[in-house]
Amino acid sequence: MNKEHKPIIRVENLTVAFGDFKAVDGISFSVERGEIFGFLGANGAGKTTTIRCICGLLNPTQGVVEVDGKDVSSSTLVLKPHIGYMSQKFTLYPDLTVRENLVFAGSLYGLTRAQIKTRAAELMQFIGLTQHLDEPVKLLSGGVKQVVALAATLLHNPDLIFLDEPTAGTSPATRADFWRLIRTLAQNGKTIFVTTHYMDEAEYCGRIVLMERGKIIAAGTPQALKKQFFPQPPVELLFKRPEQARVRAELKARNIASAQMFGDALRAEVQDAARFDKYTRQNQAIFDVHPAQPTLEDVFLKAVCGREGK
Ligand SMILES: Nc1ncnc2c1ncn2[C@@H]1O[C@H](COP(=O)(O)OP(=O)(O)OP(=O)(O)O)[C@@H](O)[C@H]1O
Numbered sequence: 001m002n003k004e005h006k007p008i009i010r011v012e013n014l015t016v017a018f019g020d021f022k023a024v025d026g027i028s029f030s031v032e033r034g035e036i037f038g039f040l041g042a043n044g045a046g047k048t049t050t051i052r053c054i055c056g057l058l059n060p061t062q063g064v065v066e067v068d069g070k071d072v073s074s075s076t077l078v079l080k081p082h083i084g085y086m087s088q089k090f091t092l093y094p095d096l097t098v099r100e101n102l103v104f105a106g107s108l109y110g111l112t113r114a115q116i117k118t119r120a121a122e123l124m125q126f127i128g129l130t131q132h133l134d135e136p137v138k139l140l141s142g143g144v145k146q147v148v149a150l151a152a153t154l155l156h157n158p159d160l161i162f163l164d165e166p167t168a169g170t171s172p173a174t175r176a177d178f179w180r181l182i183r184t185l186a187q188n189g190k191t192i193f194v195t196t197h198y199m200d201e202a203e204y205c206g207r208i209v210l211m212e213r214g215k216i217i218a219a220g221t222p223q224a225l226k227k228q229f230f231p232q233p234p235v236e237l238l239f240k241r242p243e244q245a246r247v248r249a250e251l252k253a254r255n256i257a258s259a260q261m262f263g264d265a266l267r268a269e270v271q272d273a274a275r276f277d278k279y280t281r282q283n284q285a286i287f288d289v290h291p292a293q294p295t296l297e298d299v300f301l302k303a304v305c306g307r308e309g310k
């Protein structure tokens with residue numbers, strides 16, 4: 001692909017309408033080469049629809065979508081070898097073995113049997129699944145299936161890799177393994193465009209776009225988003241558990257702070273520092289108040305669900 005400095009993806013005023021309904025509503029953003037770009041948003045926000053437009057699988061109703069400086073709708077065939085797309089829907093054939101699935105995926109990209117064999121061996125080594133090569137996919141665990149789907153996506157060695165909820169429904173250990181692979185791919189110069197509903201995963205992204213009902217509502221690095229949505233860092237309150245709900249309700253009713261529950265703690269965003277201090281000093285149930293780092297989960301809840309969140 002062209003290595004001169006220009007974004008690998010440029011989306012300008014993209015709109016996708018299904019009848020009267022705009023699934024994507026005039027969004028603009030760009031993605032730089034080699035970055036891990038997180039595309040976040042609630043269910044139905046328009047993430048998959050946007051990815052399908054960038055991959056040339058769906059024509060925009062309006063707007064410009066360029067990959068590597070080329071208009072996607074008129075250059076799909078030229079761009080296809082450079083793009084890998086792990087779709088949100090599971091796309092492997094359950095009755096075929098891992099090896100057979102990889103051969104099939106490779107043949108779709110015009111690779112020869114010999115090329116597929118070499119590349120499959122490399123990938124199995126890379127993702128650590130050599131022992132599963134001759135097992136039918138239907139017998140693999142959910143997490144292993146997802147990793148095999150990633151291998152099928154990488155078989156033709158694409159530069160630009162779309163991962164649409166690649167870790168959905170997998171265990172924390174599998175998610176950690178998956179993200180190690182993603183980071184290694186990015187370190188090797190690949191561009192990763194990833195969607196996830198796990199906000200701890202979003203922390204691994206270099207930049208994030210947050211979508212809501214077809215529109216972009218926030219964009220930036222994880223740090224910048226935290227600063228934007230929490231100019232005053234929240235505080236955490238620890239207290240005896242039966243009191244938690246009462247304290248939360250009181251803080252809210254008196255408009256001192258908005259608070260969410262996290263296990264035994266309340267995370268509060270303080271509106272009135274003086275009244276908050278007085279309230280916590282006088283409240284016997286509260287035994288600790290300390291500053292907390294906002295997480296992307298906090299940002300997401302505030303940006304997408306409104307102030308109160310859960
Ligand atoms: N082919 C289609 N025809 C009609 N509506 C569609 C079509 N594809 C998607 N939609 C609608 O567009 C909206 C956005 O869908 P999309 O799949 O892009 O959301 P998403 O952000 O990927 O959500 P999720 O997190 O659940 O995967 C949804 O309301 C969906 O029902």
Ligand SMILES: [Mg+2]
Nearest residue numbers: 047048088164
């Ligand atoms: Mg989706």
